[in-house]
Amino acid sequence: MDTTCTHCHAPDPTGSTLCVHCTTTLTARLQQLPRMYEALAGHLAPGSSSGHGRAGKGGPAPLPLRVDILDLRAEFDAVSGWLSAVHDARRLRGPRLTGDALTRLHTATAGLLAHMPWIVLWPGAGDLAQEIGDLHRNAASVVDPDPRPRGRRIGHCQTIDPSGTICGAVLWLAPGEQVVRCDWCSMAWPPATWMQLRAWQTENAAA
Ligand SMILES: [Zn+2]
Numbered sequence: 001m002d003t004t005c006t007h008c009h010a011p012d013p014t015g016s017t018l019c020v021h022c023t024t025t026l027t028a029r030l031q032q033l034p035r036m037y038e039a040l041a042g043h044l045a046p047g048s049s050s051g052h053g054r055a056g057k058g059g060p061a062p063l064p065l066r067v068d069i070l071d072l073r074a075e076f077d078a079v080s081g082w083l084s085a086v087h088d089a090r091r092l093r094g095p096r097l098t099g100d101a102l103t104r105l106h107t108a109t110a111g112l113l114a115h116m117p118w119i120v121l122w123p124g125a126g127d128l129a130q131e132i133g134d135l136h137r138n139a140a141s142v143v144d145p146d147p148r149p150r151g152r153r154i155g156h157c158q159t160i161d162p163s164g165t166i167c168g169a170v171l172w173l174a175p176g177e178q179v180v181r182c183d184w185c186s187m188a189w190p191p192a193t194w195m196q197l198r199a200w201q202t203e204n205a206a207a
Pocket residue numbers: 005006007008009010018019020021022023
């Protein structure tokens with residue numbers, strides 16, 4: 001029987017409460033949450049542009065940690081709440097959520113991912129996807145959820161500038177690209193030059 005996705009409301013021919021697209025998105029977001037939570041810690045200190053270098057009397061009091069980031073990190077508790085809700089709905093014993101906040105978050109995301117085959121048939125799936133989506137979006141406004149893979153490392157750039165200096169920047173073959181392009185000197189290294197490039201790299205590394 002055709003159903004409608006409880007999150008994006010698209011018709012779903014598989015009869016699930018969460019369509020394949022929404023399930024893929026939810027899975028990816030859950031997997032990214034612990035790393036984003038960790039990365040947020042780096043944003044807790046107030047910006048260094050204000051209040052620094054004024055150690056003398058009468059200077060401003062040290063700024064407290066950023067309250068908006070503390071609040072954002074506290075929102076991650078919702079993930080544990082959802083795992084408890086799933087356990088409840090499945091009439092399982094409550095999940096064992098112990099340890100510090102990051103450990104609990106790892107347990108909660110791993111638990112939800114393990115229950116995913118059941119979740120996609122659960123009427124609560126849409127709300128779960130909505131709340132995880134909101135949390136992910138809020139965190140992504142501060143930290144990058146998915147730093148792009150840099151591709152394959154091709155050694156050091158061998159362009160020689162007019163002064164005789166070798167560029168030496170690390171070359172990366174970006175995913176899906178055929179030609180290596182140096183971020184530093186913008187030299188393009190098509191595959192036909194890689195043998196020569198490798199020879200120069202060996203030669204200059206030995207020198
Ligand atoms: Zn959907």
